[in-house]
Amino acid sequence: MKRKIRYYRLLWLKYDLPAGLSVFLIALPLCLGIALASGAPLYAGILSGIIGGVVVSLLSGSPLAVSGPAAGLSTVVAASIISLGGYNTFLLAVIVAGLFQLLLGIFKLGAIANYFPSSVIKGMLAAIGIILISKQIPIAIGYDKPDFWTSGFPALFAQKNFLGSLQNFKLHISKGPILITLISLAILILLQKQFAKKIKMIPAPLVVVVIAVLLNLLFSNAMAAYQLKPTQLVTIPSNVFANISFPDFSKFFSVPGIWKDGLIIGALATLETLLCIEAVDKLDRHNRITPVNRELVAQGIGNMACGLLGAIPITAVVVRGAANVDAGGRTKLSSFTHGLFLLLAVMAVPFLLNKIPYACLGAILIVTGFNLTKPKLFRNMWSLGLKQFLPFIITIVAILSTDLLIGVSIGLLLSAFFIIRNNFKTEYKITTTVIDGVEVYYIKLNSNVTFLNKVNLRKALDQVDEDSVLTIDGAGCDFVDYDILEIISEFAAKAADRNIELHLEGIEKVNVTAVH
Numbered sequence: 001m002k003r004k005i006r007y008y009r010l011l012w013l014k015y016d017l018p019a020g021l022s023v024f025l026i027a028l029p030l031c032l033g034i035a036l037a038s039g040a041p042l043y044a045g046i047l048s049g050i051i052g053g054v055v056v057s058l059l060s061g062s063p064l065a066v067s068g069p070a071a072g073l074s075t076v077v078a079a080s081i082i083s084l085g086g087y088n089t090f091l092l093a094v095i096v097a098g099l100f101q102l103l104l105g106i107f108k109l110g111a112i113a114n115y116f117p118s119s120v121i122k123g124m125l126a127a128i129g130i131i132l133i134s135k136q137i138p139i140a141i142g143y144d145k146p147d148f149w150t151s152g153f154p155a156l157f158a159q160k161n162f163l164g165s166l167q168n169f170k171l172h173i174s175k176g177p178i179l180i181t182l183i184s185l186a187i188l189i190l191l192q193k194q195f196a197k198k199i200k201m202i203p204a205p206l207v208v209v210v211i212a213v214l215l216n217l218l219f220s221n222a223m224a225a226y227q228l229k230p231t232q233l234v235t236i237p238s239n240v241f242a243n244i245s246f247p248d249f250s251k252f253f254s255v256p257g258i259w260k261d262g263l264i265i266g267a268l269a270t271l272e273t274l275l276c277i278e279a280v281d282k283l284d285r286h287n288r289i290t291p292v293n294r295e296l297v298a299q300g301i302g303n304m305a306c307g308l309l310g311a312i313p314i315t316a317v318v319v320r321g322a323a324n325v326d327a328g329g330r331t332k333l334s335s336f337t338h339g340l341f342l343l344l345a346v347m348a349v350p351f352l353l354n355k356i357p358y359a360c361l362g363a364i365l366i367v368t369g370f371n372l373t374k375p376k377l378f379r380n381m382w383s384l385g386l387k388q389f390l391p392f393i394i395t396i397v398a399i400l401s402t403d404l405l406i407g408v409s410i411g412l413l414l415s416a417f418f419i420i421r422n423n424f425k426t427e428y429k430i431t432t433t434v435i436d437g438v439e440v441y442y443i444k445l446n447s448n449v450t451f452l453n454k455v456n457l458r459k460a461l462d463q464v465d466e467d468s469v470l471t472i473d474g475a476g477c478d479f480v481d482y483d484i485l486e487i488i489s490e491f492a493a494k495a496a497d498r499n500i501e502l503h504l505e506g507i508e509k510v511n512v513t514a515v516h
Helices: 002-038 042-059 071-083 087-106 110-115 118-140 159-167 175-190 194-199 204-222 257-283 292-309 318-326 333-348 358-372 375-383 386-401 404-426 451-462 482-498
Strands: 067-069 314-316 428-435 438-445 469-473 501-505
Touching (some): 002 071, 002 204, 002 318, 002 333, 042 067, 042 314, 087 292, 110 292, 118 358, 118 375, 257 314, 318 333, 386 404, 451 482, 482 501
């Protein structure tokens, strides 16, 4: 036992401690930026990172995944906080989301993500990227009025929202945030280039935050024209835990939207987590496979803790998991360590966090949003054909026009339409030949023929000419729906009247005399 403890201690010191520190340096600005994008208190983002690191890592079976607030949920969280009338009520939805995930894990429904078409998932992420970028633009140029984004994407361009806000831009934006945003974007873009691989160990978001803080100090002391307002800087109280919001349980059953939003957040968090787990497992050099149902239990408990303690919802996050792998993390102690570092930062040095300009966080999230909705993605989906591109692009348009749940549902329905249409074509095949002047038709039924094929099969049978021979071969079928058998039996009863010689192979007739 002592030897095993010593082994894990050495493993932690050599691999997981430096990896945890590296992930912490990436997670800190992202936690703040995602809380900002979500319209939640900034401490809520860091608190989510702490819960994702300290709580979820201990319960999870994944050695490398790292959990925390996710940019993909920020738009849903922001809309939910507004629709539910306040952050305290919204926290109840987070508890519902966690409970939903917990039940999915307990009932072993972790394979649910496999039933979402890839085109719809990519469309959902692309739409989130577009919304994420659009929400950061005012922050990036220093527009510090929180009422700029009070409605959905389409209503944003209504005269009262868009033009009204544009008229006030000169009163609220300033040169300092714009300059910080431009420099931050330039750094983030440059550090993604090939020549920057040599300094890969230094996280790009950390470089951006440090330079933004230095620029802010320069503006304050030497360039008064560029000085930032207090409302353009991160504000975290010195005693964070004294200002935490807790859920208002009195509204649990009086506000119906809590349950709807909770299920939406839970479903999206589950989907994002399972996709992340799959991606991180592929990066694992030791080929370890994460038990997905245990992961959902861990995420569910983590999100319930987030709701109870005043944090925004969490998922497993690809960016942090990939960073953990790149930094050499070996066990889930690296994720646990990153959570401890976040806890120490918020308790020991909140005054340093308050020097961070919102503009640099906005720039980080703009790049994050762009990575979700790159032009390359649209070109790739177009190259796959309309069956993939149409569900993808319609999911995006539907989400931007309505909301995430309706948009994804429309995308799923369109994908189902293509599946059904293909089913019409693939479940039977018709060939026609002429032998001794007599037309011979041969219909081969494939593996599964369902009621979905009724219309086309009936049409094909009606087109069989009189004085001909027809063979319907179902010998190789695994399943033939009763509706199909009924149509074939009805045709058999009438075939003699049209002088059609009918042969059935592997198909049993059913009684149609009682059919009304």
